[in-house]
Amino acid sequence: MLNLSLLRPIVREAWGPDTCDPVDLADWRPDNPGRGQCGVTALVVHDLLGGELLLGEVFEDGVRRGHHYWNRLPDGTEVDLTREQFHPGETVTGGVDVARPPGAPRRCRGQYELLRHRVRAGLHRAEGTHLPVPAGPPVRIAVVLLVDPAGAVLLQLRDRNARAEPGQWGLVGGHVEQGEDYEQAARRELAEETGLVVDAPLRLLWQDVRPDLAEGTSGVDMRAYTARCGVVPAGAIVVGEGQAAEFVSLAEAVKRDLTPTAAAVLSQILTRHGRAL
Structure with a gap:
């Protein structure tokens, strides 16, 4: 009981x-x-x-x-x-x-x-039992934490009808397609969803296998990359998915209704007490 x-x-x-x-x-x-x-x-x-x-x-x-x-x-x-x-x-x-x-x-x-x-x-x-878990490999997801010269991070406001974490602020990213690796997917998703292209190297910041609460697969193999970018001029972001995308300071980011994934990734930065990304 x-x-x-x-x-x-x-x-x-x-x-x-x-x-x-x-x-x-x-x-x-x-x-x-x-x-x-x-x-x-x-x-x-x-x-x-x-x-x-x-x-x-x-x-x-x-x-x-x-x-x-x-x-x-x-x-x-x-x-x-x-x-x-x-x-x-x-x-x-x-x-x-x-x-x-x-x-x-x-x-x-x-x-x-x-x-x-x-x-x-x-x-x-x-109780000695387990939640039922669908068979098959986890879904692969890659996201990007993009940081501008002022230290602001790029956040995306997800659609209100998104299957996962609707209406919350998250990181740009999505599914890894057939024939891609995680980094390639992260770059493609960034370009498709914001119009931004980053030539700088992407560094793996965080990874985890998480429960899939939206699509009902066996899990989500999630990897988050980070990169620095130059100054992004006003109007340069072209929203291809979600309701909005913008750079915000870390102080402002934690005031937003962040997705669990964005919170987990940003916590890696916040616990470093300002150490460079």
Whole structure:
């Protein structure tokens, strides 16, 4: 029977920079895995155990910094799996019931779906079973983190009807086609989706095999490359896919509703404390 003793370590193991709210991404660390996880975690706990969502305010040294979500179970017990994320000087006040909108959240939709998948998989493992996984090789995806001379990064706003991570800001990229390697695919996708061509070498920055939550394949073999580019004149980006594409500073990027993949890749940069890409 599902209970908090079983659920707590499974949720904790499922957290990562790719399930973190991007506004907290610069503060996420493996030794503080609950940072930025409150919203998606409260939703997943609500999916599994029901009850109500509670919303409070976060203050740091008396200044309001944001909001915090946790749960009240049907028996009245309050459960806050991410309370340990807060630093000395940060306090949480209040705790009012809030109605849950139907379906996936408008912000951090991809993070919520990824965390829910990982928790479900963890619960199956705890029971000695496994989630069904389709046969066949993983889908191959290549993306590009393009950086301009000012250190701004190129982000793409995905279509609202995209099968994966709709309406979130991600990195330019797509499927590796037959006869291509990952780097070739990254260059082609960059040209097709933005009109930009980069002659500089691409450097492999990050790779992972991730669950395929959109197309139902056995997984996604994802590789992210990075490259520097020259100054991109205004109007040079020609959007061939998605709603928009633009260069933004890292400080601005983490304010956007980033896809889990973009968050995972950008976390590699943020944890280097300014080390050159």
